[in-house]
Amino acid sequence: ISFSVELSSLKSQMVWTKAKVNLALSLVIIFLGISVADLKVGFYSNTCPQAESIVKRVVSGASLSDPNLPAILLRLHFHDCFVEGCDGSILVDNGAISEKFAFGHEGVRGFEIIEAVKAEVEAACPGVVSCADIVALAARDAISLANGPAYEVPTGRRDGRVSNLSLAKDMPDVSDSIEILKDKFMQKGLHAKELVLLSAAHTIGSTACFFMTKRLYSFLPGGQPDPTINPVFLPELTTQCPQNGDVNTRIPMDRSSERVFDKQILQNIKDGFAVLQTDAGLYEDEATRRIVNSYVGLLNPLFGPSFESDFVKAMVKMGKINVKTGSNGEIRRVCSTFN
Known part of the structure; x- marks a missing residue:
């Protein structure tokens, strides 16, 4: 009986230790800004199966008239993720305080392409696909168009409800050591x-x-x-x-x-x-x-x-930095405007 009690106690301690380790790892992930909750490849496979093909078609078509587009869309994704996470906040027109007007975002472009994709996606699947995911998918397709590797993008991001240039003060700068x-x-x-x-x-x-x-x-x-x-x-x-x-x-x-x-x-x-x-x-x-x-x-x-x-x-x-998922954020109908 004593042995059984000790064994049971040992198992309980092991379970509790494992739980504490898992909790600690979760806290570390949160602290480092990487969020993986509810992101998965094929997130829209049932709700909007044509979403990724629409993104690819629009981006491919636009790149024919602007050979610089792959670099533009890749940079847009980076700048979006580094301020408030990958949440499409850089796309919002919020007056003079809009995040896109921050000095660190100088020269960032591609907003009209994302809006063009969003309009087509909304026509096919209203209120389903986030602008943040469109930015991530467009960057992936842009890399492929420039002879880079093709890869799968975990999706399920939601759009942020904040866009303020003051939040972009910690963007990497070309003069940084x-x-x-x-x-x-x-x-x-x-x-x-x-x-x-x-x-x-x-x-x-x-x-x-x-x-x-x-x-x-x-x-x-x-x-x-x-x-x-x-x-x-x-x-x-x-x-x-x-x-x-x-x-x-x-x-x-x-x-x-x-x-x-x-x-x-x-x-x-x-x-x-x-x-x-x-x-x-x-x-x-x-x-x-x-x-x-x-x-x-x-x-x-x-x-x-x-x-x-x-x-x-x-x-x-990078595409998982501080993403909004589940009930956080929103799915914007127009990428430049909060709902």
């Missing part, structure tokens, strides 16, 4: 590996000379440029972005293939051909440098990690 960037990503539950992989999204798209001025002309005292810029590359950059020139001029972020999704951007970073200061910083930090090298080293791709596979994992993880 690598330590600040790592901290900002960590606050979202993303680690150094995700920082490198999501920065590699700069393989497609362009940036404005406005964001290059300090790096080229006043990085060091005496008007000296960033010394990490490859001497061969520096004249290219200063020609494209001359001092006192048009700061709105756009230059590709990937020197070799701005409209093709590949890992060349990581090789550029290693060789000193990074355009953005934050990208160059990835090779100045021991941890992120090691990650960059793992994708472009001599052993890759035969023995090293798969850049495409890891990029997909990073995108899916």
Whole structure:
């Protein structure tokens, strides 16, 4: 009897310990900003089975007239997720305080494409598919259009009810040091590996000379440029972005293939051909440098990690930041307006 009691007590302790471990893990996940509740691949398979095909068709059609669209939609998803989570808050027109007007969102576009998709989805399935999910799906399709990997997106996000530019003050900035960037990503539950992989999204798209001025002309005292810029590359950059020139001029972020999704951007970073200061910083930090090298080293791709596979994992993880699910949030009828 004593043995049975002790065994029963031991089992109870084990169950209680397991429960505490599970609770602790749940609290850690919540603290890190990653939410997985009710997100699943095929969330709309019964309620709106044509939703994903509509997104793909509209995005594909729009990209024919704007080859920059893949980069635009990918950036839109990133900026949405980093403020208040992946909840479509960046889409809202809420007057002068709208989140989209925050300095950190400078140059973010693609809103009209999301609205076009939403209009077609609403016609097929009124009040079912969230704008937040449309943004995530559009980014996935954009990557595929740029010759990137195709992947499945867990859906089930709901749209946020708050959009305020004051909430975007902690967006990653092109002038951030690598330590600040790592901290900002960590606050979202993303680690150094995700920082490198999501920065590699700069393989497609362009940036404005406005964001290059300090790096080229006043990085060091005496008007000296960033010394990490490859001497061969520096004249290219200063020609494209001359001092006192048009700061709105756009230059590709990937020197070799701005409209093709590949890992060349990581090789550029290693060789000193990074355009953005934050990208160059990835090779100045021991941890992120090691990650960059793992994708472009001599052993890759035969023995090293798969850049495409890891990029997909990073995108899916980012897409789960502080999502609203269940009864939280709403399903907007128009993405730019709260219900």
